[in-house]
Amino acid sequence: MKSCKEVKPLLEKYISGEITEKEKYILDEHTAHCADCREIVILHNRFIAGELPLPESDIKIFKKMRREVIHKIGYKNESVVKKFSSLIERFFTKPAIAVSFALLMFVSGIFIPRLWQNEQQVILGQIKQVAYTNKSFEDVENSPYIFQNVKFKALDGNHIALSFDLLTHIDIVRSKDDPIVKEALAQSLLTSKGVGGRLKAISFSDQVISPKIKEGLIYTMLNDENIAVRLKTIESLRPYKKDKDVQKALLQVLKNEKSVPMRLLAVELLTGVKNSSESVMKELGGKNEIIHIQ
């Protein structure tokens, strides 16, 4: 009968999911008589079967918040949303019509202020409809409306003063749940030229929950050229560390990010434990892998 030392390579293959039938037979012969190796196999099997889950309180909180947001923007009545979506798409995906409409609004804004006030309401209504239909960050990228020079100011616990340029400048106050606020926030992650603008948008993101904002934050974390912006974004994703999309993105950070603080934060968010940079750098860079009992 093989010894534990001889069977160790087979155990490693079993744990990695690469063992052959013949090798499994040899392993089973050994574990029938060896409690230590058998217990390792049982432990591995329980992990694989998902019988030893990590705590999931964070993901439940995020899912509950997402459900509330989806309910508020009317996703429940899908047939109505779909009808509006197809109507808006047909109108606004024809560039000539969109540009003409925008120019008309622009001219009206300069020469007919009183008329413009009513027309501003019309535009806000149209923007709101587009914001309803922009479900993913990709939709925001392709939106016929581009928000520029976006500015946010917290007024109270529930309202944000929002200003942005849409060929003409708009100043409005809206509740945090308003689709226009969510759209403006997502757009500002795309279009803010200055680092300050993007940092400000990220700092407001924790007050406005939305799938497209989450996707926008992930995009910013992986693609923004400025390290301060990427660091602020990864911190802002901390409440969603259990979310599958966020976890995939954190793995991308570990693979591709050169910045050490970014990689440390990604490790912390993935494993749930804070480590000092010195100890983690030593462990991640060390060649002698010794289990350290803390």
Next chain:
Amino acid sequence: MMDENSSVFNSEQKIIAKEERAVLMKSLFKLNTKYRLAVVLRYYKETPVKEIAGILDTSEAVVKNMLYRSLQHIRKDLKNRGALDEIM
């Protein structure tokens, strides 16, 4: 009566599962960062060994050894704390 019994049973199961998680977490946190990351990636993120090797910037053979040693350590720690039977 049947409903009450099943609801008590479910509550007990939840308590047992919670205790198991707490016991396991203690052992997991005793691993060093690299080993803990390998375990989390393999069992909770279902990442293939090849990909874990890329993330940790090491070879597949080293990752397999790390996973084996991690399970050994977790098993030993649970045994020392008298908690192995709870998990097994």
